[in-house]
Amino acid sequence: MKTFRILPLLLLLITVSCASVQVNTDYDKSVDFSKYKTFAYYKTGIDKVEISDLDKKRILRSIDAALLAKGFTKSDHPDLLVNINAKAEKNVNVNQFYSGWGYGWGPGWSPYWGGYYSVNNSTDGILTIDLIDAEKKELIWQGTGVGYLTKNIDKKDEVINNFVTQILLQYPPSVKK
Numbered sequence: 809m810k811t812f813r814i815l816p817l818l819l820l821l822i823t824v825s826c827a828s829v830q831v832n833t834d835y836d837k838s839v840d841f842s843k844y845k846t847f848a849y850y851k852t853g854i855d856k857v858e859i860s861d862l863d864k865k866r867i868l869r870s871i872d873a874a875l876l877a878k879g880f881t882k883s884d885h886p887d888l889l890v891n892i893n894a895k896a897e898k899n900v901n902v903n904q905f906y907s908g909w910g911y912g913w914g915p916g917w918s919p920y921w922g923g924y925y926s927v928n929n930s931t932d933g934i935l936t937i938d939l940i941d942a943e944k945k946e947l948i949w950q951g952t953g954v955g956y957l958t959k960n961i962d963k964k965d966e967v968i969n970n971f972v973t974q975i976l977l978q979y980p981p982s983v984k985k
Contacts, residue, residue: 831953831977833979833981834950835950836949841980845879845880847880847887849890850940853891853938854891866968870969874972889939891937891940892936892938894936896934896957898930904925904926932956937950949979949980951976953971
């Protein structure tokens with residue numbers, strides 16, 4: 809009976825771990841992040857990003873939502889400029905398994921009996937969000953997320969929103985005194 813209670817939890821953990829985004833951030837420790845209240849996009853940088861316009865729009869909509877939820881407002885004269893960079897890395901994982909017998913000394917020894925290979929392809933996306941002080945034109949915060957990308961058009965909004973949300977959860981950085 810306990811197995812039936814634990815099984816859904818285990819499946820949830822497996823699903824969440826597959827959809828997770830690994831996030832790394834870096835920032836200028838001398839900056840007072842509380843002074844930033846408005847944002848706009850750094851159009852020159854965003855225009856150079858080599859991804860589809862549809863995915864670019866998905867990313868920018870997710871950034872809008874995340875920053876607006878943090879109390880920021882969009883402005884023609886912003887405190888922060890937002891830039892992005894995105895790329896994909898293809899991964900090929902080859903696993904081999906030998907279930908054969910016959911290990912040992914003597915004639916007929918063969919470690920290859922019953923063996924098989926499995927090949928899995930996946931694509932990891934890397935999204936970097938830069939926050940730039942608009943007045944000084946200096947990078948003050950950078951967040952990078954790495955995670956699994958999907959080709960399923962019905963899941964793209966969800967996956968991209970998850971990337972952006974996980975990255976911007978780290979902003980503003982917690983200041984340790």
